[in-house]
Amino acid sequence: MSNNWSNYINREFGTRIISKWVVFIFDIVITLFTYGVAYTLRYNFNTSAVSFDVFIEDIILTILVYAISFLSFKSYDGIIRHSGVADALRIIKAGLMAIIILIVLSTISKVYDFSFGITPIAIAIIHLVINVSILVFSRYGIKVFFYEVNRNKISKIPVAIYGAGRRGLSVFQAIKNDSESNFVVAAFLDDNDTKLNKTIEGVKIFSPKKMEAVIHRYQIQQLIIGIHEIEPQKKNDIVAICFEHQVSVKSVPPVANWINGQLSLKQLKNINIEDLLGREPILLENEQIHQTLSGKRIMVTGAAGSIGSELVKQIIKYAPKQLILIDQAESPLFDLKMDLLFAEQLRLHTQVAFIVCDITNQSRLEKIFATYHPEMIFHAAAYKHVPLMEDNVYEAVDVNIFGSKNLIDLALKHKVEKFVMISTDKAVNPTNVMGATKRAAEVYVQYKSKLSPSNPVFITTRFGNVLGSNGSVVNYFSKQIAQGGPLTITHPEVTRYFMTISEACQLVLEAATMGKTSELYLFDMGNPVKIIDLARKMVLLSGLEPETDIPFVYTGLRPGEKLHEELLNTNENTLPTHHHKIKVALTAEYSPEIVESYISSLQNALKSGDTTDIVTALKHMIPEFISQNSDFEHLDATKSDKLPVTN
Numbered sequence: 236m237s238n239n240w241s242n243y244i245n246r247e248f249g250t251r252i253i254s255k256w257v258v259f260i261f262d263i264v265i266t267l268f269t270y271g272v273a274y275t276l277r278y279n280f281n282t283s284a285v286s287f288d289v290f291i292e293d294i295i296l297t298i299l300v301y302a303i304s305f306l307s308f309k310s311y312d313g314i315i316r317h318s319g320v321a322d323a324l325r326i327i328k329a330g331l332m333a334i335i336i337l338i339v340l341s342t343i344s345k346v347y348d349f350s351f352g353i354t355p356i357a358i359a360i361i362h363l364v365i366n367v368s369i370l371v372f373s374r375y376g377i378k379v380f381f382y383e384v385n386r387n388k389i390s391k392i393p394v395a396i397y398g399a400g401r402r403g404l405s406v407f408q409a410i411k412n413d414s415e416s417n418f419v420v421a422a423f424l425d426d427n428d429t430k431l432n433k434t435i436e437g438v439k440i441f442s443p444k445k446m447e448a449v450i451h452r453y454q455i456q457q458l459i460i461g462i463h464e465i466e467p468q469k470k471n472d473i474v475a476i477c478f479e480h481q482v483s484v485k486s487v488p489p490v491a492n493w494i495n496g497q498l499s500l501k502q503l504k505n506i507n508i509e510d511l512l513g514r515e516p517i518l519l520e521n522e523q524i525h526q527t528l529s530g531k532r533i534m535v536t537g538a539a540g541s542i543g544s545e546l547v548k549q550i551i552k553y554a555p556k557q558l559i560l561i562d563q564a565e566s567p568l569f570d571l572k573m574d575l576l577f578a579e580q581l582r583l584h585t586q587v588a589f590i591v592c593d594i595t596n597q598s599r600l601e602k603i604f605a606t607y608h609p610e611m612i613f614h615a616a617a618y619k620h621v622p623l624m625e626d627n628v629y630e631a632v633d634v635n636i637f638g639s640k641n642l643i644d645l646a647l648k649h650k651v652e653k654f655v656m657i658s659t660d661k662a663v664n665p666t667n668v669m670g671a672t673k674r675a676a677e678v679y680v681q682y683k684s685k686l687s688p689s690n691p692v693f694i695t696t697r698f699g700n701v702l703g704s705n706g707s708v709v710n711y712f713s714k715q716i717a718q719g720g721p722l723t724i725t726h727p728e729v730t731r732y733f734m735t736i737s738e739a740c741q742l743v744l745e746a747a748t749m750g751k752t753s754e755l756y757l758f759d760m761g762n763p764v765k766i767i768d769l770a771r772k773m774v775l776l777s778g779l780e781p782e783t784d785i786p787f788v789y790t791g792l793r794p795g796e797k798l799h800e801e802l803l804n805t806n807e808n809t810l811p812t813h814h815h816k817i818k819v820a821l822t823a824e825y826s827p828e829i830v831e832s833y834i835s836s837l838q839n840a841l842k843s844g845d846t847t848d849i850v851t852a853l854k855h856m857i858p859e860f861i862s863q864n865s866d867f868e869h870l871d872a873t874k875s876d877k878l879p880v881t882n
Contacts, residue, residue, distance in 0.1 A: 260651065261300060262370060266366050269369055270362050272365055276361055300336045334363045360882060394419070397462060398460065398668050399472065407420050415704075457485065458482055459487065479640055530554065532557040534611070537616030538568065538571060539561035540562070541707075542739060542740065542743075550613075551575070561590045563594075563616075605649075610653075612691075617635050629844065633741070637837075640676075654694070655679075655696065655746055658695050661800065663697075664801055666860075666862060668850065674859075677697075679830065681695075693753055696756050698757070708769070709773070716773060723789075724789055729796075730763035734760055742758045757819070759816070793864065794864050795864060796863070837853065840852040
């Protein structure tokens with residue numbers, strides 16, 4: 236079909252919807268025609284012996300019965316060019332209803348010797364087969380006709396589908412049935428050897444080992460991953476091959492997200508950087524979490540931050556009695572309040588208090604505790620940006636140590652059931668002020684937990700960088716890519732541990748259900764990721780070429796940064812828990828008297844306001860704190876006091 240004809244047909248008929256009554260009349264005309272054909276076939280093309288009056292009576296009765304059947308099943312109600320199996324079934328059901336009625340009427344006529352209504356059963360059956368076949372195939376023919384018209388109209392993009400199972404077939408059907416789509420499925424890829432070299436509606440299934448050959452042979456421009464569960468490394472390998480050949484990659488959302496159980500092409504999502512972490516995602520059981528959180532008064536500090544806000548949104552699903560949400564940042568807290576207004580759980584069973592408060596204000600916290608009587612505390616409030624805290628030592632120590640101290644002391648005073656503190660991998664062998672303050676907070680939690688082994692149960696969680704959080708390198712790179720680059724990378728060898736915000740919060744909630752006081756839980760975060768590899772993948776996901784379209788610039792490590800983060804220091808070991816992704820860190824236990832002594836020294840240094848005095852006191856408290864790329868490196872040479880360890 237020429238493009239001119241295709242354009243004309245699309246212009247004149249492509250968007251028109253034919254009236255259902257026109258379709259009904261068309262079906263009646265076809266039924267009339269096929270009845271004549273059935274008569275002719277029954278009498279071997281010799282109808283001279285057939286009474287014309289009898290024929291007219293038969294055909295009137297037949298048309299009337301079929302009209303009633305069509306109306307009953309609404310076989311005329313669909314859009315012809317989008318006809319499917321459901322439309323064919325309605326026609327078949329209408330035909331079966333019609334022949335049943337005709338046979339019943341014929342039987343009644345014979346029994347009671349009526350002169351009207353005697354339709355030969357043989358003719359009725361022949362007519363049924365011919366009529367239903369023509370009605371079904373006429374619709375299919377019109378559908379194919381418009382498909383060919385559209386196929387000629389639109390320049391098609393050849394795509395391959397990874398997975399020839401249910402999801403992959405759903406993608407295939409969605410592409411076929413979408414008249415506006417410019418995709419055409421050129422090939423399937425599947426790991427199941429029994430499917431290889433077979434075809435689905437003429438489309439061949441290949442082994443993933445032949446992916447590159449398939450891309451070249453069919454000029455594939457896009458790959459759609461139609462498998463729900465796929466190993467992270469395999470996904471990475473697939474995406475790497477696609478990137479190498481400038482093939483874009485999309486994935487199919489979970490079935491639960493499909494609209495009315497049907498997949499729409501608009502629901503296909505781009506592969507994002509979270510999908511390419513190269514490790515298994517963390518999925519935790521939630522029954523125990525529900526028992527722990529349901530009906531409780533729960534306080535969350537730093538509630539408006541990246542971790543805090545996600546934590547709140549997950550907690551609320553478990554129907555706590557009350558949420559006490561604390562943050563000193565007014566605008567983000569207001570945004571969180573607006574988000575929660577649409578949470579169904581909030582309207583049903585959870586009271587929420589939004590409180591603007593600085594956790595260093597001990598008297599203000601005292602009043603909050605006395606008013607709301609929290610039973611559980613998730614402590615996420617902290618300053619976390621390493622270079623910034625190197626320049627703002629006072630605030631880092633004041634918030635991260637003494638803000639935490641205020642909360643811990645009040646939790647003890649008010650006999651809170653559980654206190655969960657969120658720490659960081661930067662607390663391990665810290666090379667910066669931020670990491671050292673978080674380690675000091677860990678030490679203080681451990682010290683206070685020994686004073687009260689039951690109430691509260693003190694728990695600490697320690698994990699690495701969170702993708703998409705405020706200040707995340709991912710957000711930073713995204714902005715730089717949007718601006719056309721360059722991407723600034725501190726060092727070509729620098730690595731970091733990564734997890735998603737959702738996973739981090741799952742860990743925290745799971746930790747709240749676990750065991751004994753003073754335990755520090757580590758998350759199995761897989762292998763560390765090279766930042767330069769992360770940068771390359773993000774550029775490729777944007778459809779650009781790393782170091783060509785987007786240049787890379789190496790700026791050197793920033794103050795307090797180190798090349799490689801750790802989850803354990805050299806003196807720590809781990810024990811397993813009931814979840815294979817979570818471990819207990821066996822940390823050194825420090826003398827309570829000395830902890831109090833160094834806390835007092837830090838307080839005095841803080842009062843002086845002298846940065847050198849504050850960092851010196853911090854280094855004495857945390858002996859493993861060795862500054863790197865920092866103005867405070869000279870203090871390590873004079874550090875002599877150590878924090879005694881009790882065995």
